[in-house]
Amino acid sequence: MKLTRFQYLSLRYPYLLAAIIFILALLVNFYFQKSILEPNTINNNLRVFLPLVLLAAGQSIVILTGGIDISVGSIVSIVSALLATRVGLEGAVEQTLIWFGIALLVGIAAGSINGFFIAYLRLQPIITTYATSFFFGGLALFILPQPGGGIPKEVAEVYRTSNPFGLHWAFYVIPLLIFVWLLVRQTRYGRYLFAVGGKAQAAYETAVPVNQVIFSTYVISGFMAALSGICITLLTGSGNPQIGDPMTLQAITAVVIGGTAMSGGVGGVAGPIMGAITLGVIKNIISFANIDTWWQTFVNAIIIVTALAAPGVISLFRRNKP
Amino acid sequence: MKKFTISPPIAAVILAVVLFVLSGFLPNSFGTDMAAASNQAVNIIRLSVFLGIIAAGQTLVIISGSEGIDLSAGSVVTLSAILTWTIVSGKDANVIPALIAVLFVGAFIGLLNGIGITFLKISPFVMTLGMSGLITGLVIVANHGNAQGRLAPIMTKVIGRPLIFGIPGAIIIYVFFAIIMWLILERSTFGKNLFAIGVNRVTSKLSGVNVTGMVLATYALAGALSAFGGFMVVGNTGVVFLSLGAPFLFPSIAAVAVGGTLLSGGKGSYFGSMAGALVLILISSLLTTMQMIDAVRQMVLGATLLLLISIYGRQRGFRQ
Secondary structure (H helix, E strand, C coil), X not given: CCXXXXXXXXXXXXXXXXXXXXXXXXXXXXXXXXXXXXXXXXXXXXXXXHHHHHHHHHHHHHHHCXXXXXXXXXXXXXXXXXXXXXXCCCCCHHHHHHHHHHHHHHHHHHHHHHHHHHHHCCCCHHHHHHHHHHHHHHHHHHHCCCCEEECCHHHHHHHHCCCHHHCCHHHHHHHHXXXXXXXXHHCHHHHHHHHHHHCHHHHHHCCCCHHHHHHHHHHHXXXXXXXXXXXXXXXXXXXXXXXXXXXXXXXXXXXXXXXXXXXXXXXXXXXXXXXXXXXXXXXXXXXXXXXXXXXXXXXXXXXXXXXXXXXXXXXXXXXXXX | CCCCCCCHHHHHHHHHHHHHHHHCCCCCCCCCCHHHHHHHHHHHHHHHHHHHHHHHHHHHHHHCCCCCCCCCHHHHHHHHHHHHHHHHCCCHHHHHHHHHHHHHHHHHXXXXXXXXXXXXXXXXXXXXXXXXXXXXXXXXXXHXXXXXXXXXXXXXXXXXXXXXXXXXXXXXXXXHHHHHHHHHHHCCHHHHHHHHHHHCHHHHHHCCCCHHHHHHHHHHHHHHHHHHHHHHHHHHHCCCCCCCCHHHXXXXXXXXXXXXXXXXXXXXXXHHHHHHHHHHHHHHHHHXXXXXXXXXXXXXXXXHHHHHHHHHCCCCCCCC
């Protein structure tokens, strides 16, 4: 099959389109909101984007191996509910840190449940994680029936206002994530991820421990969801047992905008991170462009669908050329 | 040794019956009162009609394979319910035109999904997810949150109330609907081709199946079926609101999975989805009867679903 130059480039660099959309979104945002390049605004923005970035990064590992995890939002909710009830607004700082650790363990446990059913019982990922999302969501509501509670103010303030070396924490976390991914990609485990996503049967026949790899991706996704839950609790300072509900589909959209194919085997973590930031920037654009409230959902959807359809449209036109 | 097997739809029906009989032993249930029991049974079947019809489109799309899924079903239900509501506006004569209109709108939305999936090569999950956002946005823009309209008396009479021998009209419609779905899936070229492209698109293309056309037709049909679901739902509830269809979306996928249709495509039946819808509705109404708090109810529902699909939703291992 002969490939067009664009197809070749986008196969060689799956992030290419994500980067183009990202830069485009930033330019439009700059047009409406001139202050976007000031360090203060960037800090504010990234603080809000970080939870989704973490969630998308975890999700991308799962999607890379051809799975999907729609329980991540409810894991975020569990963490939020857990922190709000066990630590409380009056809690001590050490206590908060201990519960951060426990929250991460809870995320790993939740991911292990998903992984066990999907990798070892060989259930279909979408329906399994849908079922567990009910289970986790119910658990979150059980722990904290209504929004309320929270974490100590001084801990939340660290996330909200402190900017080490003039930049927000997100500036260090995001490159760290990408750096870790670049390292992981070079390892045997990284190759396994792509092999399983490409063709699981072939991977199995060439002695890749497919089940263990699939299991691990859900554990990673659960861990990242817990991390995201901690971030969003730090951001809001309060607990909400349903805070994660809308985040699941956003994270999946971010992964796809970031150039990771839903069928698996193509993509990585850096693209989805860009995708998550792009989604945030699109929200910014909509609120700064003074779009009528009634139209906001529609405009948001139009932009996202356009971003998703763009590569297809381009290759369609290329193919029709003589 | 011959392995004992039971087909998923039958297993689901047996499960539904067992659950229903067991539910009789609950303290505030029907107990030994046979009339109350049959009323309860009819009521649960009637409630499952709406989920069952919405799951029909989902069944077709999932059978068509290649990660086929229709996440726009929920918002199509909302859109079609609101359209029906506004077009009918209280007049019996407007019911048929409204039905035709929503079927066309649903088919058009489905066709757009199909175009995105076949020509633009967007994965079905993402394409239909995006479409769902678009439709929701469109509904908000179009009626600014308060649609004007009213149901026609005939719709309430046919869909909501008992029609013949105390059997609700919805169930009678459901029976005809199921027969049509069976004819489409099992006794038509379309059905044969649908299963063929679900198993392997390349081989079906090489054997002369118009794969692109099939995918377009499947998504369009699925859209029309979801729209019909919306028409039925509004006939039952009598009110419309923006989140009317969303609670049907994932249960419709779950119903298909519980009914033994493989989410990877190529294998399944509509009877399975009907049985799956029945089981899901039964479980959730059981949990309501038991007066559990919402949180526990959700957890039990999730655990039951997990258990159900663990029994027969398993995929082949690599070694086989």
